[in-house]
Amino acid sequence: MKLTRYVTQLLKGNTDVLILSTLEREPMYGHQILEAIEVASDGTLSISEGTLYPALQRLTREGRIRPRWTTLPSGKERKYYVITPKGERWLAECRSQWGEFAAAFGRVARGGASG
Amino acid sequence: MSGPSIDGGARAAARRYFAALERHLQLDDADERDLLRELQDHVSDRADAFMRAGLAPDAAHRRAIAALGRPEALAHSIRQARYAATWREALFAAVPAELTAVLLATGLWRAAPLALAFALTIAAVTVWGLWRGRPVWFYPWASIAWVLPFIAGYLAFLVISANARDALASPLSLGALVASGAYLPLGLVVAGWALLAALRRDWLDATVLLTPLVPALAWLLHLHGAGAAASVDRMTMTVAFVFAGMGACTVGFLRADSRAARVSTIVASSIALVAATSMAGASAAPAALVARSVLLVAFLLSPALVTLAARRAA
Numbered sequence: 001m002k003l004t005r006y007v008t009q010l011l012k013g014n015t016d017v018l019i020l021s022t023l024e025r026e027p028m029y030g031h032q033i034l035e036a037i038e039v040a041s042d043g044t045l046s047i048s049e050g051t052l053y054p055a056l057q058r059l060t061r062e063g064r065i066r067p068r069w070t071t072l073p074s075g076k077e078r079k080y081y082v083i084t085p086k087g088e089r090w091l092a093e094c095r096s097q098w099g100e101f102a103a104a105f106g107r108v109a110r111g112g113a114s115g
Numbered sequence: 116m117s118g119p120s121i122d123g124g125a126r127a128a129a130r131r132y133f134a135a136l137e138r139h140l141q142l143d144d145a146d147e148r149d150l151l152r153e154l155q156d157h158v159s160d161r162a163d164a165f166m167r168a169g170l171a172p173d174a175a176h177r178r179a180i181a182a183l184g185r186p187e188a189l190a191h192s193i194r195q196a197r198y199a200a201t202w203r204e205a206l207f208a209a210v211p212a213e214l215t216a217v218l219l220a221t222g223l224w225r226a227a228p229l230a231l232a233f234a235l236t237i238a239a240v241t242v243w244g245l246w247r248g249r250p251v252w253f254y255p256w257a258s259i260a261w262v263l264p265f266i267a268g269y270l271a272f273l274v275i276s277a278n279a280r281d282a283l284a285s286p287l288s289l290g291a292l293v294a295s296g297a298y299l300p301l302g303l304v305v306a307g308w309a310l311l312a313a314l315r316r317d318w319l320d321a322t323v324l325l326t327p328l329v330p331a332l333a334w335l336l337h338l339h340g341a342g343a344a345a346s347v348d349r350m351t352m353t354v355a356f357v358f359a360g361m362g363a364c365t366v367g368f369l370r371a372d373s374r375a376a377r378v379s380t381i382v383a384s385s386i387a388l389v390a391a392t393s394m395a396g397a398s399a400a401p402a403a404l405v406a407r408s409v410l411l412v413a414f415l416l417s418p419a420l421v422t423l424a425a426r427r428a429a
Contacts, residue, residue, distance in 0.1 A: 030156075053189070053192075053193060
């Protein structure tokens, strides 16, 4: 599915949630996070590097993730990000609010069809 | 990023990109190196992925670089995310300077329990900030905490002066004398250690740490000379005004998103606050104002010179 401007706007406000949801599964480095989001959304959602790296900086500053340099089996080093307990709590809260929002939005957006 | 099969053009493009990014990032050295290394790794991984998808190595690297966007835009977003404090953080950072101003302006600093509660609050918030990994509001709080050992040193000096004569006659006086004598070098060591720790992270942090020292020492000297008359006199009110101004400048400093803007804020506010000292009777002649401004700015920016000298020596 091609991203419309509307979906891009939705994505903008939810980048942090997408990143944290991805890191909740396992610690990852920048490139892995981009790929994981694309794969998990069947290519529908993709965030750019220009959005990802500032978001990683912000989330680190807010204490929601923690960076950690790790040596790969190949001998290369990569900077992995790990979600912190604070990040997990914030993510849980966002999910709960998102659920309520989506249900309410659905009721209104479906209009007469829901009646 | 420098795989064996990419041509000189792609390599030069990558070099140009990262040089431009470095120029615009303006982070402290360690953070900058860390981030550049991470982004270079990213380009390498992205290029590998493009090559697996069928692109030639040269095109894959060029496309991986292009995916980062304009270096100025990426650097600006990263600086914003990393340094620019929210209004809440900036206002919180201004609290200790404003509290100091209120204590001085109202004469409440003479109420020992209140002054002690103030010192303990400043110290506690500073320790909390240290535990939280030195967030953006940390150094303005730490700067006031950093002055406390100097004030305690002054009190120790008073205790020594008062007890030196009859120290041998009273064990209590002797104890106070020994404790105060031991405190003076200890206080200096603690203050020196904190300054070095700030300097190791970023000279601008050390500059922030130094900001309240000059008005605080000027006020202590005045207090020593004027005694109880210093309660709410013109000099004390001027120092209170300077601290209130420092609080306001702290907000501007933390909301600025580049180092150049932050350094400019420090220089401009120092000059403005030096001009304000003429309220306390200091000469308002242009030459005197310029001399005081130059001295203060040189003192505040001295951590930059130390860092520069250390880099050259290395």
